[in-house]
Amino acid sequence: MSQIETKCYDVIVVGGGGAGLRAACELAQAGLDVVVVSKVFPTRSHTVSAQGGINAALANYGDDKWQWHMYDTVMGSDFLGDQDAIEFMCKEAPKSIIELEHMGLPFSRNEDGTIYQRAFGGQTLNNGGDLAHRTCCAQDRTGHAMLHTLYQKNVSTNTQFLNEWFVIDLVVDASGQVAGVSAIEMVTGRLYYLQAPATVLATGGGGQIFQSSTNAAICTGDGMAMVNRHNFGLQDMEMWQFHPSGLYGTGILISEGTRGEGGYLLNSEGERYMERYAPHLKDLSCRDVVARCSMTEIREGRGCGPDKDHVLLKLDHLDLKVFNEKLPGITEISMTYKDIDPRKAPIPVVPTCHYAMGGIPTNFYGQVISHNDQVKNHIVPGLFAIGECANVSVHGANRLGANSLLDLVVLGKSCGQFIHKNFSNFPTPNPGKDDIDRAFRRCIALQGKKKGEHHVALSRKMKQIMQEDFGVFRDGSAMESGLKKLVDVRQASHDLMVHDQSQTFNTELYNALEFQNLIEVAFATAVSAKTRQESRGAHSRVDFPDRDDKSWLKHIIVDQSGKTFFRSVNMKPTFTKPIKVKAREH
Numbered sequence: 264m265s266q267i268e269t270k271c272y273d274v275i276v277v278g279g280g281g282a283g284l285r286a287a288c289e290l291a292q293a294g295l296d297v298v299v300v301s302k303v304f305p306t307r308s309h310t311v312s313a314q315g316g317i318n319a320a321l322a323n324y325g326d327d328k329w330q331w332h333m334y335d336t337v338m339g340s341d342f343l344g345d346q347d348a349i350e351f352m353c354k355e356a357p358k359s360i361i362e363l364e365h366m367g368l369p370f371s372r373n374e375d376g377t378i379y380q381r382a383f384g385g386q387t388l389n390n391g392g393d394l395a396h397r398t399c400c401a402q403d404r405t406g407h408a409m410l411h412t413l414y415q416k417n418v419s420t421n422t423q424f425l426n427e428w429f430v431i432d433l434v435v436d437a438s439g440q441v442a443g444v445s446a447i448e449m450v451t452g453r454l455y456y457l458q459a460p461a462t463v464l465a466t467g468g469g470g471q472i473f474q475s476s477t478n479a480a481i482c483t484g485d486g487m488a489m490v491n492r493h494n495f496g497l498q499d500m501e502m503w504q505f506h507p508s509g510l511y512g513t514g515i516l517i518s519e520g521t522r523g524e525g526g527y528l529l530n531s532e533g534e535r536y537m538e539r540y541a542p543h544l545k546d547l548s549c550r551d552v553v554a555r556c557s558m559t560e561i562r563e564g565r566g567c568g569p570d571k572d573h574v575l576l577k578l579d580h581l582d583l584k585v586f587n588e589k590l591p592g593i594t595e596i597s598m599t600y601k602d603i604d605p606r607k608a609p610i611p612v613v614p615t616c617h618y619a620m621g622g623i624p625t626n627f628y629g630q631v632i633s634h635n636d637q638v639k640n641h642i643v644p645g646l647f648a649i650g651e652c653a654n655v656s657v658h659g660a661n662r663l664g665a666n667s668l669l670d671l672v673v674l675g676k677s678c679g680q681f682i683h684k685n686f687s688n689f690p691t692p693n694p695g696k697d698d699i700d701r702a703f704r705r706c707i708a709l710q711g712k713k714k715g716e717h718h719v720a721l722s723r724k725m726k727q728i729m730q731e732d733f734g735v736f737r738d739g740s741a742m743e744s745g746l747k748k749l750v751d752v753r754q755a756s757h758d759l760m761v762h763d764q765s766q767t768f769n770t771e772l773y774n775a776l777e778f779q780n781l782i783e784v785a786f787a788t789a790v791s792a793k794t795r796q797e798s799r800g801a802h803s804r805v806d807f808p809d810r811d812d813k814s815w816l817k818h819i820i821v822d823q824s825g826k827t828f829f830r831s832v833n834m835k836p837t838f839t840k841p842i843k844v845k846a847r848e849h
């Protein structure tokens with residue numbers, strides 16, 4: 264085995280996106296020795312691409328309440344969200360926005376200087392009433408503004424950074440305590456054991472398991488796979504959000520903010536079809552609903568274009584001021600990638616994989632909760648997870664637009680505060696040599712192999728299986744055969760080789776490691792999707808078209824072997840009455 268150097272910290276945060284940076288500045292400000300490790304420069308993390316905004320009941324447009332925001336979030340989650348966690352997030356939301364404002368985030372403004380708030384999908388006043396204006400934004404570049412603000416805040420709090428370092432796996436000692444991570448410095452290829460009593464995974468989503476995705480190439484589910492490899496269990500992995508408006512042919516996102524500003528969807532007959540499916544919320548219904556309606560239009564032959572395989576997003580009736588002041592980013596995207604000026608013609612769009620509701624099970628302090636054959640609901644010592652890689656669960660079966668950026672800052676902060684408060688009780692890690700070596704084995708095996716499978720061909724197969732058999736509409740027999748094919752790909756993923764043996768920025772090696780992560784995420788997704796015999800939120804089964812609260816109002820946890828377990832949904836908020844289970848209204 265190559266030489267492994269050790270670096271020690273109080274806290275390691277893996278991931279320099281919104282979640283990781285929010286936790287890190289909280290910790291650094293409290294005087295802890297915190298390092299952020301990121302495989303890309305932090306401001307290139309995927310948070311940068313978030314467009315539409317961040318929700319909070321600031322009431323800048325008349326009355327609004329966090330309780331109404333909570334109602335919409337529970338309703339949007341199709342009741343799979345934990346009500347204690349959702350209450351916490353919605354109640355903390357206004358404070359978090361003001362904190363970001365004070366850090367310097369350049370929010371769009373109203374005439375009176377207050378923060379501009381747009382309408383967004385599934386957001387209502389007074390528990391299902393008129394559309395709410397609750398989404399704070401910085402034009403249609405909110406994630407960009409937020410990430411840069413948080414990065415600058417971390418620079419001012421003296422957070423340490425290991426930029427362009429790739430984390431391979433968790434180091435876990437014999438007692439089950441997480442003792443840090445194994446990592447490679449990408450510019451030199453040198454191996455490091457990064458040691459700390461607390462490790463926070465903030466590694467983002469894994470939308471690259473699908474063929475068509477709004478997620479960047481770096482969204483490869485690395486944190487989820489690391490947790491899975493130690494058999495801690497992943498939760499609600501069947502729940503993937505398909506966004507109604509991925510730019511046709513590219514998958515690039517066209518923000519829901521376009522519909523929030525007055526845009527709407529059309530089929531080939533020029534019909535505004537959402538009026539027929541959802542007369543109340545129309546184009547601003549929850550994303551799972553709008554995506555399914557668009558796919559139904561396409562499947563029933565009312566899709567647009569020569570292949571009738573997409574729908575149109577009409578914006579050309581909006582005032583030019585809206586394009587210039589509120590939607591400059593999507594105007595540029597449409598013109599650059601499709602040569603279509605949305606001020607003059609509609610944009611072709613299609614539902615595209617967008618967001619992982621499932622992930623690493625945690626409480627709302629970010630503590631990871633493991634569940635498998637050996638342990639039930641056990642807090643994993645030394646391990647935390649926040650952001651899109653985690654499942655708290657504040658999004659349940661369907662995330663409301665603009666609730667993810669909120670989740671990052673509210674739960675990132677609360678995780679940071681929890682670690683700071685309890686830090687003196689965390690035991691010093693003391694892993695054995697074998698524990699450390701084990702965390703490098705996968706990487707070293709890849710570099711030493713002379714023959715084997717190549718990740719590019721296998722990755723293509725995986726994406727095709729996921730897109731065809733686990734997409735917007737799912738069916739038992741297709742999933743059965745899809746899972747069988749996926750098991751073969753997973754088996755082959757243990758026998759990869761890389762041609763490039765160089766040490767400097769060996770992207771072939773990192774892509775192979777990422778593929779091994781993706782296939783774990785895809786496998787957990789397929790098993791959970793086949794297990795849930797009902798339709799709820801983003802999980803829509805042709806063979807079980809109805810929601811079945813009696814049998815399936817519960818979280819599914821899947822372990823590394825594909826065994827499933829169940830956890831009840833929390834229905835006990837602390838400060839307000841529980842929201843009773845009922846049919847969703849659109």
Ligand SMILES: Cc1cc2nc3c(=O)[nH]c(=O)nc-3n(C[C@H](O)[C@H](O)[C@H](O)COP(=O)(O)OP(=O)(O)OC[C@H]3O[C@@H](n4cnc5c(N)ncnc54)[C@H](O)[C@@H]3O)c2cc1C
Nearest residue numbers: 278279280282302310313315316430467650651665667668
């Ligand atoms: C196009 C698009 C638009 C969106 N718009 C909105 C919106 O308007 N509002 C909203 O609320 N949500 C939006 N979302 C969702 C939201 O942006 C994401 O869920 C969120 O930004 C994820 O943040 P994160 O901090 O969890 O992860 P990310 O921002 O993805 O960061 C992950 C970090 O982990 C690091 N990392 C990962 N693996 C490793 C590894 N092995 N080693 C080292 N580092 C690693 C990466 O380098 C990166 O720094 C959007 C999503 C997309 C795709």
